[in-house]
Amino acid sequence: MSPRLQARLRHQRPDFTLEVDLDLPGQGVTVLFGPSGCGKTTLLRCLAGLESASGHITVAGETWLDDHSRRPVHQRPLAYVFQEASLFPHLSVTGNLHYGYRRTPRRLRQIHPPQVEAWLGLETLRERFPHQLSGGQRQRVAIARALLTSPQLLLMDEPLSALDQASKQDILPYLERLHRELAIPVLYVTHSPEEMARLADHLVVMADGRVRAQGSLTELLPRLDLPVTSAQEVGVVIDATLAAEDADWHLSRADFNGGALWLPTPTRPLGSPLRLRVLARDVSLARQPHHDQSIQNLLPATVVSVDSDHHPAMALVRLALADTPLLARLTRRAADQLNLTPGQQLWAQVKSVAIVD
Numbered sequence: 001m002s003p004r005l006q007a008r009l010r011h012q013r014p015d016f017t018l019e020v021d022l023d024l025p026g027q028g029v030t031v032l033f034g035p036s037g038c039g040k041t042t043l044l045r046c047l048a049g050l051e052s053a054s055g056h057i058t059v060a061g062e063t064w065l066d067d068h069s070r071r072p073v074h075q076r077p078l079a080y081v082f083q084e085a086s087l088f089p090h091l092s093v094t095g096n097l098h099y100g101y102r103r104t105p106r107r108l109r110q111i112h113p114p115q116v117e118a119w120l121g122l123e124t125l126r127e128r129f130p131h132q133l134s135g136g137q138r139q140r141v142a143i144a145r146a147l148l149t150s151p152q153l154l155l156m157d158e159p160l161s162a163l164d165q166a167s168k169q170d171i172l173p174y175l176e177r178l179h180r181e182l183a184i185p186v187l188y189v190t191h192s193p194e195e196m197a198r199l200a201d202h203l204v205v206m207a208d209g210r211v212r213a214q215g216s217l218t219e220l221l222p223r224l225d226l227p228v229t230s231a232q233e234v235g236v237v238i239d240a241t242l243a244a245e246d247a248d249w250h251l252s253r254a255d256f257n258g259g260a261l262w263l264p265t266p267t268r269p270l271g272s273p274l275r276l277r278v279l280a281r282d283v284s285l286a287r288q289p290h291h292d293q294s295i296q297n298l299l300p301a302t303v304v305s306v307d308s309d310h311h312p313a314m315a316l317v318r319l320a321l322a323d324t325p326l327l328a329r330l331t332r333r334a335a336d337q338l339n340l341t342p343g344q345q346l347w348a349q350v351k352s353v354a355i356v357d
């Protein structure tokens, strides 16, 4: 298990104060989420040493900042990817990739060109120059170049926001792959709920220069007090494994801690990890398991709480499938007729499941 990324930071500007205490896993993607101006970029810049901050930072077991010492930017082994890829225009893709790699001392090189070329699908682009690449391809090269410095921390500040929708959809599978391969922490700033659902393992929700909540995506996404999703899109993500296939019906079973869901067979081998998204509006509840209806996914669930929704006619029911949370959005009248109370056992009928990763 890699050592955790810990940072307690205070940064003061005349009209803005950043004051955060982060304790994040040493591996995986942490998405920083929060309204414009809440301090996400400032936090990344403080971690990078581009802004002065007091406090402490520990990355990969090494202290970058404490009361007695402050490592300057060039001594912090991190990579920073911005909205716009700034590649060297006079160098080919290979030239750009080798730039950071060659400047990294041999003994510190942990990531090598063939690896990142495969992760980011660059094998056929090696000879091209930046002006011969699409926006998404340029950004893939920029990410690869950053990784070839073998950083201990990867900071990504809205890396897809300058791309059009088609390029975003092109690049997301590469980022999902990276997310599975990289053994370092990645801090990823985005305003996009889709990028959050597809890439995040962890979430830091910020407001006014402070951390409102931090934890795993599965734990924080269903929280109704956090502004992470719109009322229509509220739901959960479930990390599952592709466990069985029913070839006759082209359906596959995804198992997770607390149950299993059937879905149209995806093009990936049995045993693969799979991230599923279930929206609250696609879950209904019943006291008995009804098999005389079209919904195939029936899961035994326990009521945790019944909460208000943005609309006065609706209620959000928080459920537990063992350790896995699920949300159901019902009319208040339906919730009243079911006489829902915490601890009650019933059946969750899941109408639709999307694979997000």
Ligand SMILES: Nc1ncnc2c1ncn2[C@@H]1O[C@H](COP(=O)(O)OP(=O)(O)OP(=O)(O)O)[C@@H](O)[C@H]1O
Pocket: 013, 016, 034, 035, 036, 037, 038, 039, 040, 041, 042, 043
């Ligand atoms: N160079 C600067 N000098 C002074 N104030 C700044 C500077 N950069 C940002 N700020 C202010 O600091 C606060 C935090 O800004 P920051 O860019 O970190 O927010 P953010 O959450 O990244 O926003 P966005 O989502 O819009 O990128 C804001 O009030 C902003 O106006």
